[in-house]
Amino acid sequence: xxxxxxxxxxxxxxxxxxxxxxxxxxxxxxxxxxxxxxxxxxxxxxxxxxxxxxxxxxxxxxxxxxxxxxxxxxxxxxxxxxxxxxxxxxxxxxxxxxxxxxxxxxxxxxxxxxxxxxxxxxxxxxxxxxxxxxxxxxxxxxxxxxxxxxxxxxxxxxx
Amino acid sequence: xxxxxxxxxxxxxxxxxxxxxxxxxxxxxxxxxxxxxxxxxxxxxxxxxxxxxxxxxxxxxxxxxxxxxxxxxxxxxxxxxxxxxxxxxxxxxxxxxxxxxxxxxxxxxxxxxxxxxxxxxxxxxxxxxxxxxxxxxxxxxxxxxxxxxxxxxxxxxxxxxxxxxxxxxxxxxxxxxxxxxxxxxxxxxxxxxxxxxxxxxxxxxxxxxxxxxxxxxxxxxxxxxxxxxxxxxxxxxxxxxxxxxxxxxxxxxxxxxxxxxxxxxxxxxxxxxxxxxxxxxxxxxxxxxxxxxxxxxxxxxxxxxxxxxxxxxxxxxxxxxxxxxxxxxxxxxxxxxxxxxxxxxxxxxxxxxxxxxxxxxxxxxxxxxxxxxxxxxxxxxxxxxxxxxxxxxxxxxxxxxxxxxxxxxxxxxxxxxxxxxxxxxxxxxxxxxxxxxxxxxxxxxxxxxxxxxxxxxxxxxxxxxxxxxxxxxxxxxxxxxxxxxxxxxxxxxxxxxxxxxxxxxxxxxxxxxxxxxxxxxxxxxxxxxxxxxxxxxxxxxxxxxxxxxxxxxxxxxxxxxxxxxxxxxxxxxxxxxxxxxxxxxxxxxxxxxxxxxxxxxxxxxxxxxxxxxxxxxxxxxxxxxxxxxxxxxxxxxxxxxxxxxxxxxxxxxxxxxxxxxxxxxxxxxxxxxxxxxxxxxxxxxxxxxxxxxxxxxxxxxxxxxxxxxxxxxxxxxxxxxxxxxxxxxxxxxxxxxxxxxxxxxxxxxxxxx
Numbered sequence: 067x068x069x070x071x072x073x074x075x076x077x078x079x080x081x082x083x084x085x086x087x088x089x090x091x092x093x094x095x096x097x098x099x100x101x102x103x104x105x106x107x108x109x110x111x112x113x114x115x116x117x118x119x120x121x122x123x124x125x126x127x128x129x130x131x132x133x134x135x136x137x138x139x140x141x142x143x144x145x146x147x148x149x150x151x152x153x154x155x156x157x158x159x160x161x162x163x164x165x166x167x168x169x170x171x172x173x174x175x176x177x178x179x180x181x182x183x184x185x186x187x188x189x190x191x192x193x194x195x196x197x198x199x200x201x202x203x204x205x206x207x208x209x210x211x212x213x214x215x216x217x218x219x220x221x222x223x224x225x
Numbered sequence: 226x227x228x229x230x231x232x233x234x235x236x237x238x239x240x241x242x243x244x245x246x247x248x249x250x251x252x253x254x255x256x257x258x259x260x261x262x263x264x265x266x267x268x269x270x271x272x273x274x275x276x277x278x279x280x281x282x283x284x285x286x287x288x289x290x291x292x293x294x295x296x297x298x299x300x301x302x303x304x305x306x307x308x309x310x311x312x313x314x315x316x317x318x319x320x321x322x323x324x325x326x327x328x329x330x331x332x333x334x335x336x337x338x339x340x341x342x343x344x345x346x347x348x349x350x351x352x353x354x355x356x357x358x359x360x361x362x363x364x365x366x367x368x369x370x371x372x373x374x375x376x377x378x379x380x381x382x383x384x385x386x387x388x389x390x391x392x393x394x395x396x397x398x399x400x401x402x403x404x405x406x407x408x409x410x411x412x413x414x415x416x417x418x419x420x421x422x423x424x425x426x427x428x429x430x431x432x433x434x435x436x437x438x439x440x441x442x443x444x445x446x447x448x449x450x451x452x453x454x455x456x457x458x459x460x461x462x463x464x465x466x467x468x469x470x471x472x473x474x475x476x477x478x479x480x481x482x483x484x485x486x487x488x489x490x491x492x493x494x495x496x497x498x499x500x501x502x503x504x505x506x507x508x509x510x511x512x513x514x515x516x517x518x519x520x521x522x523x524x525x526x527x528x529x530x531x532x533x534x535x536x537x538x539x540x541x542x543x544x545x546x547x548x549x550x551x552x553x554x555x556x557x558x559x560x561x562x563x564x565x566x567x568x569x570x571x572x573x574x575x576x577x578x579x580x581x582x583x584x585x586x587x588x589x590x591x592x593x594x595x596x597x598x599x600x601x602x603x604x605x606x607x608x609x610x611x612x613x614x615x616x617x618x619x620x621x622x623x624x625x626x627x628x629x630x631x632x633x634x635x636x637x638x639x640x641x642x643x644x645x646x647x648x649x650x651x652x653x654x655x656x657x658x659x660x661x662x663x664x665x666x667x668x669x670x671x672x673x674x675x676x677x678x679x680x681x682x683x684x685x686x687x688x689x690x691x692x693x694x695x696x697x698x699x700x701x702x703x704x705x706x707x708x709x710x711x712x713x714x715x716x717x718x719x720x721x722x723x724x725x726x727x728x729x730x731x732x733x734x735x736x737x738x739x740x741x742x743x744x745x746x747x748x749x750x751x752x753x754x755x756x757x758x759x760x761x762x763x764x765x766x767x768x769x770x771x772x773x774x775x776x777x778x779x780x781x782x783x784x785x786x787x788x789x790x791x792x793x794x795x796x797x798x799x800x801x802x803x804x805x806x807x808x809x810x811x812x813x814x815x816x817x818x819x820x821x822x823x824x825x826x827x828x829x830x831x832x833x834x835x836x837x838x839x840x841x842x843x844x845x846x847x848x849x850x851x852x853x854x855x856x857x858x859x860x861x862x863x864x865x866x867x868x869x870x871x872x873x874x875x876x877x878x879x880x881x882x883x884x885x886x887x888x889x890x891x892x893x894x895x896x897x898x899x900x901x902x903x904x905x906x907x908x909x910x911x912x913x914x915x916x917x918x919x920x921x922x923x924x925x926x927x928x929x930x931x932x933x934x935x936x937x938x939x940x941x942x943x944x945x946x947x948x949x950x951x952x953x954x955x956x957x958x959x960x961x962x963x964x965x966x967x968x969x970x971x972x973x974x975x976x977x978x
Contacts, residue, residue, distance in 0.1 A: 088346065096256075105433070110900055112901035115432055152248065160244040169482025194910040201432055203430050205873060206912065209866070
C-alpha cells in the first residue's frame, strides 16, 4: 500500500511525514515523528492518554488518521511548555502531586489546557465533566482537579 | 497519633525528582523505546476459553513478506521446573504455559503463537495465516461450577493440595485457619448474623498496556526493556521460562504506567526474547487494551459465606468464613492473604476460615492491591454492618468495642505491636463527615480495612558526587513517587537539603537485588536500605573528618549534615560539610560510596477506616458517591501528598470495583466488555473530592516509622459502598458490583416489579 505524503504543523514546526493510510495520528506522532510524549492507553478513544490539540480543539489522536493531519496545527504535550519555562498547568500538577505513575499526565495536561483556553474560570463540576474523557487509575482525580483549579486561579490572577 | 517528631524534611511534600519529565512527555514508558532495525511482535490468542490444541502451524505466516520469525509452544522448553521467586509465587511450569499454550488453551485470549514482522500491521496480518487445530471443550466460568460434582476438569492432573490419593479437582488448594471453639461460641451467642456474598472478576486497569523490547545477542545473552514493578523478578521469571541463566539476561525498567500488582508478572518478555533470537533483530511487543483485559491481570472473583456471633452487649465472640477464590487457569488465587486478613481488625477469641483456590477458564489472576483482602473483608465488614443494625448500635462504636490493639494476637498468628485501628475509628467518629447528619435519601456506610504490608529483599547504594550532591541508586521502579520518598529519607538521614539528593532506579546490572515494587514494601524495605546506606556514608565521612583532623573517628559527631568534633574533644577545627568531605575525598581515601542490602523484617500492619455518603436513583439504579472519607494509619508519612494520593487513588479504585467494574462473559467464556468503554472504571465526573486523614502510629521496626500505605486504601471501599447502599435502600444487595442494572434488578425484585 502506497504511503501518503502529509505536511502538517507540530508544536509550531512544519513537519513532513509519509504515513500508511491506516495509521492513526497517534501512531504517526509516536512511530514516524518520534514524539512519544503522547501515550496510548486504549486506541479506542476511551482513555484520553493520547490527547492532542488540533487547531486548538481537543482530540484523541488515536481516533484520527495521520493523513487527516494535512495542513492542521497540532499541539502535543511536548509543545505545552514555553521553551524552558513550564506551563502553569505543568507546575501545578507537580506542586499538587497530581500524578503518581504519570502515564495519563500528558493527556490530562493537554485536555486541561484546552479547557482553560476556552473557559478560564471553570467551576469544579465543569472541570470534572471536561476531564471525564481522561482516565487516571492512580490518583482518584482529587489532586488533578485541585491542580487545574489552582492553575485557573493563577492564570486569572496574572490576567 | 501524630507523635511529635522533629524531622526536617520527612513528612513534607516536595516536587518529585522525576516530575518534570512526567509533565513534559519526556519520561520514557514501556512502549516508548525504539531500536534500530527493530521488528514488531504480535500474539495469536485462543478464540476459545477451553480447547485442546492438536496442532499449530506457522509456516504460512512465515511466507508473508516482512515476517521474520514465528513461534508457538513447541519452540519453548518443556518440563521447566522450580518455583517462581517473587511476590506471586507459583511454578515456572505454569508460568511457561501461561506465556504460550502447549497442549491446551485455558482461557479466551491465551497466547498460542507469536510473530515478529517489520511493522505491527504486517505482524497482525501474519497472525491470520497461522493454522491452529482446536478441539473445543466446555468452559468452566465460576467457582460454583468449578467446584460442583462432575465439573469439567481444567487440569486433569491437578489434585487438591497435591493429594494424589483423591481424584483430580479444579480446587487447587484449601487453606484453613482456626482458633478457639467456634461451634460452642456460636451456640452460646445471643445473636448470629449470616451472609452470602459475591465479588466479580475485576481488572487492575493500569492505563499503560504491557510493553517490552528485547534483543538477543549472538553470544546467547539478552537485554529486555520493559514496564514492570520488578525487573529482577522479570529476569528470574524470563530466565526460568527460557531455560537461561539469570546472568545472561539484563532487564532495564522503563517508567511504569501503573501496575497495582498486575505488573509483578510477565507475559510478553519470553516471546520477545525468543523472536529476537530467531530473527537476529530487536523485537518490540506492545499489548492492545483488549489484550490487557483478555489475558492479563484480573483479580479473583469470589463467592463467600460469613457467620458472626455476638453477645447482646456487642461483644463479637465468634466468626467463620468460607471463601472460594477464582484462580483463573492456573493455581494461585490470593487465598492465603485473604483468609489471614478477613478478621484482622478484631480481637476474636473464636474463629474459623476456609479458603479455596479454584481453577476456572479465565486468565490467571495476578496480584491486585492488597491481594485477596478486599474480597474477604467485603464479606466480613458487610456482616459486621448488619450486626450493628441488629444490635441497634453505632457501627463505629461496635468496631471500637471489638477492635484489635497492641498486644492482641492477630488472627494470622503474631501479636500486634502498636497498631492504628482504634485511632482510625476514633478519628472517624469525630470527623465532620460522620458527625454531620446525613441528608434526605442519603445512605451512609463505614468499614475497616487492613493490609499486612511486607518486607522482603532490597538493596541500595548512595554515592557522593565531588560537589556533595548525593545519588541514591536502588532497584524499585517508581510507580507513585518512591524516588521522592527515598530522597526525603536520604536527606533526613544525611542532614542535607532534599534538592541535593538524586534518585536513580538501576537496572539488573547496575544495582543490587530488589524484590518488586509491591505489597507496600518499597518505602518501608528499600527505604530502610537507603537509610542504612546513608548511615554507611556518615560513618565514612566521620572517618575522613577524623583523618583530616588527626583525631579518632569515634571523636566525631555528624550533625545537620556536617562532621563536628564531639563535645569535649579539644581540637580547633571548623565543621566539615558533606560537600567539603566529598570535594576532598580524593585526598582522604577515594570516592565515598555507601551501601546496604537486607531482607526487611517487621513490616507494620496498616489499618484504615473509610466512610461514604451515597444516593441511589431508584429509577435507574445509579449510585452516586456524595462524599468519601479515607482515614488510614501510615506509620510515619514520608511524603504527605503522595500518602494522601495513595489513599485517594485506592478509594476510587475500590469504588469502581464496588459500583461498576466486572468482567461480563458470554456462555462460551468470551469476555464481552474488553475495553474501557464497557469495562467502565471511574472517571473524574463520577467522583467527589476524597477527604483524607493520615493517622501516624510509627512502626517501631523502621528507622522513620514507615508502615507502607499503597495496599490498604483499596480494601475498605467495597464494603463502605455496599453498607452505604444498604443504608440508602433499606435492604442489602450482597453481590457486587452495585452497577445500575444490578441495583435496578434488585430493587425491582424487592418491590415485585
